[in-house]
Amino acid sequence: MRLKRYQEAIIAFQKCVDLNPKFQVAYNNMGACYANLNQNQDALKAFIMAVSIDSTDVLSNKYLGIGYQNIGDMEKAKYFLEKANRMSRGQQK
Numbered sequence: 686m687r688l689k690r691y692q693e694a695i696i697a698f699q700k701c702v703d704l705n706p707k708f709q710v711a712y713n714n715m716g717a718c719y720a721n722l723n724q725n726q727d728a729l730k731a732f733i734m735a736v737s738i739d740s741t742d743v744l745s746n747k748y749l750g751i752g753y754q755n756i757g758d759m760e761k762a763k764y765f766l767e768k769a770n771r772m773s774r775g776q777q778k
Contacts (some may be wrong), residue, residue, distance in 0.1 A: 691718040701732075709738040712750055725755040735764075743772045 697714035701708050716731030729752040735745040750765030 689721070691722050693720045700737065706719055707738050707749065707769050709735045709742065709745065713745055716752065720752070720755065728752050729756060741772065746772065 695715055695718045698711045701711040702715070705711075705729035712731045712735035714729040716725070716735065717727035719725070719731060729749075732745065732749040732752040736749050739745060746765045746770070750762045750767075750769060752762075753759075753765060754762035
């Protein structure tokens with residue numbers, strides 16, 4: 686992703702999740718690529734998939750919060766960003 690070849694990376698990450706639908710990191714990376722292309726709805730879908738695979742992953746929750754922020758849903762953004770913050774401090778309930 687350093688070369689900003691986001692479309693190519695999205696195709697590669699999609700192949701990864703086609704082979705392993707529970708590859709949570711690939712969904713996060715795919716979402717980041719979509720976000721860099723300002724394709725915020727697609728980014729959000731990828732981040733939702735990542736959290737659905739592992740709801741305890743701090744980075745996935747953070748990305749999902751940012752995804753909601755990017756589409757203007759501040760209530761959901763706040764929820765997931767605060768959840769990620771709590772988890773990073775070991776206070777997840």
